[in-house]
Amino acid sequence: MLTNMTKMSMEIDEAPEAAARLLDGSANAIVAAGRALREKNPAFLITIARGSSDHAATFIKYAVELTAGRPVASLGPSLASIYGANLKLDGGAAIAISQSGKSPDIVAMAEAATKAGALTIALTNTLPSPISIASSHAVNLNAGPELAVAATKSFVNSIVAGLAVLSEWTGDESLKSAVRGLPEHFEKAVKLDWSELAHELGDAESLYMLGRGPALAIASEAALKFKETSNMHAEAYSSAEVLHGPVALVERQFPVVTFAARDAAEASVVEIVDGMAAKGALAFATSDKVKEARRLPFVATGHPITDALALILPFYGFVEAWSRSKGFNPDAPVALKKVTETL
Template identity: 45%
Template sequence: MTASLTHMRAEIDEAGEVVERQLAGDAGRTDRLGLKLRALDPLVLTTIARGSSDCCALYLKYLAEIVVGIPCASIGPSIATLYGARLRLARAAAVSISQSGRSPDIVEMQRSARKAGATTIAMVNEIDSPLATEAEELLPLMAGREQSVAATKSMIAGLVAGAALVAAWRGDADLRTAIAGLPALLPAESAPPPAAMIERVARAEHAFVLGRGATFAVATEAALKLKETCAIHAEAYSSAEVLHGPAELARPGFLVIAFMPTDAGREGMKMTLRLLAAAGADVVRVDAGGDDAGDRLACATAASPLLTPIAMIHRFYGLAEAVSRRLGRNPDHPRNLHKVTETI
């Protein structure tokens, strides 16, 4: 089977075009929303999402806290759907993130947040969906139809939408310039992963996926993709948090995939990896710059270290797709998953 036979691979390759279309189409909306958020000056930012979209929300959290200096918290949709709790969200902004915009619990939590006083913002691919039409503000992801159950191009679009929103909110010209370079950077990530790394990951039964700061957000997405496309049990941790108990699981043959920060978190990650390797763990890195190797998946370096994680997860998607096929699986159609997950 060749890579071109899967929708997942084709959609990975579309990411650069998607981001270019999104940035051009959303520019006016994003600028206006940035001005609105500056005027509102919310006390807190909240996010509403599940699955890959919740990994986008975690990335938004790190950017909002680092760049804007505002605390950001995820709201579990069951707060509205199961428990009927009434939150106090005056002077809050609530960002909902979804590919389909049709998951009932996400839609209901957004309604609840709006009733509670939050300014609601939806980042959605399907703009005729309930989540999109009911939000006060909309940032379309413009990823186009996504046929693979495993979201890739819509996930990249969600990460970029969050970064663009933060740049407009803060009025950060350098970050905006760096974001504008992403459409040209992402197509460079299309090289197939090293065969030795495919074999290394394919033989794993369990794995830690590590990151720190913004790379932790994409580590959570990578762990999710290993589970849904490859049926490999993978758990994401901060490289600091993994030492508080989980590291006891490290032993010969235990896989560790590390998304290497290119900022202040890098040295701490290196220390953690040394400790895990000493316990026998098989450590592979996703890192910026340099060349691929059996234990290293290289990606392009973005103009801002806050954006390099987007290049990292884009490159990792190709690895997950290749490992899935190596294991005889169809990454487009996981056995127990559907494109729209209808939880309540």
């Protein structure tokens, strides 16, 4: 029988310390990457990642578009590793994310982007590594060894690193201050109790995760963690997109978990989840504005972008405990391994 102290739970609890370690230990690299972006003044950015790292990239995409006003697109790594596409990237920048730093397709795409003229920034937990060598700049995530197969603290630190670089690039003092305050907010977030959600889910076999803007990336990561740790079917949707078809599956007691941040989308997100709750869905949301849905505890960070990031930590604690309660080992999901080396 598993104890409460799985590797995954210990790594979730370490997230506040890991974020502080990143901001301190990688400060010079963060400043250098931000300066390089300022000098390059890219017309656009691309992101290169898979799995949880791709969800981190989606979060960074929204943050860049909202803060720096540059469009960001996710490129499939197979463009380089399989198709050998000749991309014209000299006017842009690239952010490549890989915890291990050695996934062949991610490395190949980062190398191709650099050769194509992009300013390439690697966010990696392993230095030196193939991806750091393939990129113009590398930021050490400083998350420390992550032994559980399901990524937690490395996902969080990937976003913290991306936001820190963004704040240096744009000189956004509000974002800089919010990023500096994240370790303290994370300390509070990891202690939040989502056990009511576990109790109400019961024997559910499927659920939706909703979000909008940066919180959509959090919903996507949450859905993946349900699949990874508990073999449970979970799908992430934009709270607007869910109305274009998927809502048809939301019947009475169908579980819907909505990640709402204190941002411009909160009111519309709450309106949608309240509407589902009124029709009988088992609906939860991280907002004080809900009237029909049930409130999940959250930490407000005081900034609309970092607020969304803090939502993942109480969920991680919940899903780790949920996995154990269903007889799974969250440290070693079935048919998964820590480093997936795709071409």
